[in-house]
Amino acid sequence: MESKILNLLSENARMSASEIALRAGLDAAAVEAAITDLEKRGVIRGYTAILNESELEDNKVKAIIEVKVTPSREGGFDQVARRIARYPEVIDLSLVSGGFDLLLTIEGNSLQEVASFVSAKLSTIEGVLSTSTSFMLKKYKESGRIMQSDEEYERLKVCP
Structure with missing residues (x-):
């Protein structure tokens, strides 16, 4: 159960306990209790946002x-x-x-x-x-997220 919760939180730290429960097939109260326990034990050290620093x-x-x-x-x-x-x-x-x-x-x-x-x-x-x-x-990619939109990576078409 912990690994499912941690994987989903790693994907999106703003995901609610009820959303995690729904996606993992778990009880929402059990998910909330598990997250609290993971925080108390120091497994979860904090939550962070992935920033596109070129936009700052x-x-x-x-x-x-x-x-x-x-x-x-x-x-x-x-x-x-x-x-x-x-x-x-x-x-x-x-x-x-x-x-x-x-x-x-x-x-x-x-x-x-x-x-x-x-x-x-x-x-x-x-x-x-x-x-x-x-x-x-x-930065091109951080924490599994591509930093630019796909259009920026599209190759130019070559005309004969």
Whole structure:
């Protein structure tokens, strides 16, 4: 039951308990109780909207930063990651496999603000060995949603 509820909420976080119950073939009161329990247990951490940022007036600058870290003896990667996660500029932070250890998404008001975060805050943290920053230029898809309408993707017709 929980997985059905979570899948439907992931699809549309504004879906009501009665709509979830109808679509999943469950009792509405049971769905409401399950959602409350999932929130209390911390499985559901919050609800968010998927924004088409190109339509907003106050576009923020977003960057993806790859970080190489020396894990500490006491806390491994977690200690460094918890310290980085405290910065309000950090939107997402994940431990990953591959050529680097942590993957961050950060947000700032300008390129200079993002650069300042990297040079003055991130790179000075003990255990951070190196960073590689890429600026987000355009989003095509987020959380399974295509950001532009299909008409914008239509190919031009070629006439012989």
